[in-house]
Amino acid sequence: MASSSLYDESGRVVEFLAANDFMKALEVAKSLVSGHPDSAFANALTALTLMKISLRDSNVVRRREYIASALDFSKTAFALSPKSIAFGFLNAKIHLANAQIDAAIQECESAMSIEDPRDPWLDYLGIINEGYDPHESSKESRIERVRTELRKLLVKAKRYKFKRLVEDHSLAEISKEFQALQDRKEEIQTRFDRERQSFEKIETPSPCREFNQKFLTCEKQNK
Known part of the structure; x- marks a missing residue:
């Protein structure tokens, strides 16, 4: 389990998060992981803090930076x-x-x-469910609770994936229909231009025909 000093400092981070003082929470969390770089607990807590900040930041660029950093700390913690x-x-x-x-x-x-996962109580950061007291159950029930939350998250992720696939398919179909309309439009325009050119050739007198008409006119005048 985390040392008492680490636990005390992490408690400050949790308090700042509860008070919505996210920047202060991040400051303490980063100081915590700086002093305990090999602590999975410190890295996980920093990841949690960054994730919470990212979800509340309306700036797209900063949000991406926070969540990317959170992922780095989270991967380190899990490793x-x-x-x-x-x-x-x-x-x-x-x-x-x-x-x-x-x-x-x-x-x-x-x-x-x-297999044989670590007791979630030892790594409890409030990440499973707010208001849940891990002391009120056994190790097995705590593990099962996390697995239940994982199953819920898995269902949520698969729904997002299905929705994205449907949207991508719809966009692809719309794109195909639009392209078909464009091709049809170009085909009609090409046929129209071809017919117009043919019509102009018929209506426009040839040089030879114009010469014959002029010659006949001159002959009539001479007579």
Whole structure:
């Protein structure tokens, strides 16, 4: 479990997050991970903080930077503690927040398949469900609760993927229909131009015909 000093500092981060003081929470979180770079807990907490900030930032550029940074810290946390099903859940959640749907699906499935996962209580960051007290249940029930949340997240990710596929298919169909209309328009225009040129050739007297008409006119005048 995290050391008492690490736990105390992480508690400050959680308090700042609860008070919506996100920049202060990020400052303490980064200081925490700077002092404990090999702590999966510190990296996960920093990732959680960055994710929460990104979800509340209306600036698209900053939001992308926050979520990308959150993903880096989350991956580090999970790499340092690969048996942590809680960190696996966090990793999947951040992937989904970053619109990396396939990666989110893969992370959900990977986290659910962890054999003999670490007790979520040891890595509890409030990431499973706000208001949930991990002390009120057994290790097995806590693990099952995280797996339940992973299944919910997996369903959500698959729905997003299905929706995206439908939208992409619809756009593709619209694009095909538009292209067909454009091709038809060009075909009609080409046929129109061809017919007009043929008509102009018929209506326009040839040089030889004009000469004959002039010659006949002169002959009549001479007579």
